[in-house]
Amino acid sequence: MACFFRRRIAAKLSRALQQPEEAFIPALTAVPVMKKQQSADFKLAVGTLRVGGVLPSGGDVQLQAETLATQLKPDSVVEDVSAGRGLINFKVHRQLLVQKMLEPFGKGEDHRFGLNSELFNHLKQGTTLVEYSSPNIAKKFHAGHLRSTIIGNFIANLKQALGNNVIRMNYLGDWGMQFGLLGAGFGRFGNLEKFKQNPLQHLFEVYVRVNKEAEHNEEMKQAARDFFRQLEQHESSAVSLWQQFREITVKEYRHVYKRLGVHFDVYSGESFHQDQAREVVQQLQSRGLLKTSEKGTGVVDLSPDGDMSSVCTLLRSDGTTLYITRDIAAAISRKEKYQFDEMIYVTDKSQENHFSQLFQILLNMGHSWSDRCRHVSFGLVRGMKTRTGDVVFLEDVLDEARARMLRNMGQSNTTKEMDNPEDTAETVGISALIVQDFKGPLQSDYKFDWDRMLQAQGDTGVFLQYTHARLRSLIRRNEGAEAATFDPSLLLEQTSIGILQHLLRYDEVLNQSAQDLQPKHLISFLLKLCHLVASAHRELPVKGSSQDVAQARLRLFSAAGSVLSNGMRILGITPVHKM
Structure with missing residues (x-):
């Protein structure tokens, strides 16, 4: 495994430079595989040692690299040390590389491969709360919520794989003035028969109609305000209708989540924090942080100079709370209940200012843990359409993806x-x-393309699944041929070595993803693995080979399949075994 080689090379550097091994481990990186080209396995940038104070910062980097390379002699692990462009390159003994990299796959430790790396020592272990998806109830699941759902699921999976206790939370938009509109609208345009037949579709139609009506009808607007005030005051008829809307929506959403392979530990919502939001308002008042604006709204001053040039509104003039008031209450409540070590919110980039204000207000209230809250934002999907035109609902997209x-x-x-x-x-x-x-940075918008997305060739999800299914098929066809031991000397072709060199990078890729919470690193790694496996399929046949060669090659293909499967699961993809 990569950590075995990294430790041994770090020990070699430690002896030469009289520094602890820990100074070198993060600086040693696996060399990316170049097509058909023999290369070193690990490299060390002299610049990083200079920045870390291990080497003096003056002088020629190249000269330092060459001098250090001559001090590091080959041994039983490293067969060659060379210098190049400010780098020191380490090539490990080929047979040892094969033996150590494939060892875990004969011991039933496939699922832990790459996860016991010393690279993760700097990561804080503990409880991570991830809030994602968070659609609005009484509306069908909009395709726009897909990104939050799958990104949040990836982050939760990654954190869990790295040993954190993860709480997956769906914070439903189940409160606010939209329910004033919907409640008033249902009283005017609702039809119980239609509601029973297709609840969310009917609620969607009512919501569209009442919104249109409220644009030019002051009476309708007032009816919406009245209904929401009744909700805030817990009047039974309003609460009963709202509860029906909520229960039906959650039931429908669970069906969509099941299709996506997504689950939640907690279904929460704004409604859970309406009373606590009142307490937040009182706390802000007692600390002198809540001011009254000229319009009669309750605001908190967030301007650096305290001149009210930047304020955040927490109370409407009629005394009802806003989304951010409930978000503050929710954050405080979660900290008390779950004692999280970090909390991650996954929403689109239009909410960046909202979260910046949320974290600032929490800090102003004396909650120092607000610096452990993080917002992961993402761009928009453009051009997501089905054959019938512009798509609104995610189920339509899933149905079309399946049909195509x-x-x-x-x-x-x-x-x-x-x-x-x-x-x-x-x-x-x-x-x-x-x-x-x-595939791209989460912050970027991207154009949705059905044809490119579903290609079997090229860097697509179909290609990932096809490669995995092909590997599983190879193992099935040769059941019984795999052995507990194998001869590493039979896997010294560059095609085999290329796959193993690529697997050396797996823990680095997971570490990179853990730091910036971007899935693109893992996607790129897995797609490259698939290309290397495709070459190996052509060049390293199992069928027709001698028993020893077949056993060795099966171990290699089995290892590639395991890492591919593990990586796909972290991404939130269920690997298929036949295709």
Whole structure:
């Protein structure tokens, strides 16, 4: 495994430079695999040692690299040390590389590969609360919530894989003036029969209609304000209707989440914190932080000079609370209940200012833990349409992804042998959605493209699934041929070495993702692994090889399949075994 080699090289550097091994471990990185080219396995940038104070910062970097390289002699682990462009390159003994990298896969430790690395020592272990998805109730699941759902799921999976206790929370938009509108609108335009037949569709229609009406009808606006005030004052008829809307919506959402392979530990919502929001207002008043604006609203001054040039409104003039008031209450309540070590909010980038204000107000209230709260923002998806035109609802997108994938699969002979081609098409279609979404930086907007997304060739979710299914098929066809031991000397071709060199990078990639919470690093790593496996399929046949060679190659393919499967699961993709 990578950590074995990293430690041994760090020990070598430690002896030469009289510094602790820990100074070198983070600076040693695996060399990316170049096509068909023999290369070193690890490199060390002299510049990082200079910045870290291990080497003096003056003088020629190249000269320092060459001098240090000559001090480091080959040994039983490292067969060659060389200098190049301010780098020191380390090449480990090939047979040892094969043996150590494939060792865990014969001991049933496949699922832990790359997760016991010393690179993660700097990461704080503890309880991580991730709030994601968070759609508004009484509305069908909008395609716009897809990004928050799959990004949050990836972050939760990654944190869990790295040993954190993760709480997955869905914080529903289940309070606020929109329910004033919906409640008043349902009283005017609601139809109980239609509501029973297709609840969310009917509520959506009512909401669209009442919004239109309220644009030019002051009476309707007043009715909405009255209904919301009744809710805030817990009047039974208003609360009963609201509760019906909430229960039906959560039931519908669970169905969509199941299709996406997403689950939550807690379904919370703004409504849980309405009373606590009042306490927040009182606390702000007692600290002298809540001011009354000229319009009669309750505001907190966030300007650096205290001149009210930047304020955040927490109370309407009629005394009702706002979204941010409830968010402050929710954060305080979660800290008390879950004692989290970090809390991550996953929403689109239009809410960056909201979270900046939220964290600032928490800090002003004396909650020093607000610096352990983090907002992960993302851009918009452009052009997400189905055949019928502009898409509004996620289920339409999932249905179309499944239908298109099923059509593509119908052209393959293996589809006919499947027990459940529809389920496979659904899983692969969702994988394609996720990979297209995760390939670039999360902050960027991206253009949705059905055809590119569902291609079997190229860097797509379909290609990931196809490679995994092909590896599983190879293992199935050779059941019984795998052995507990294998001969490492039979895997010294550059094709085999290339795969193992690439696997050396797995812990680095996870470490990079853990720091910036971007899935693109892992996507890129897995797609590259698939390309290397495709070459190995052509050049390293199992069928027709001698028993010893077949066993060694199966161990290599099995290892690649395990890492591919583990990485896909962290991304929130369910690997398929047949395709």
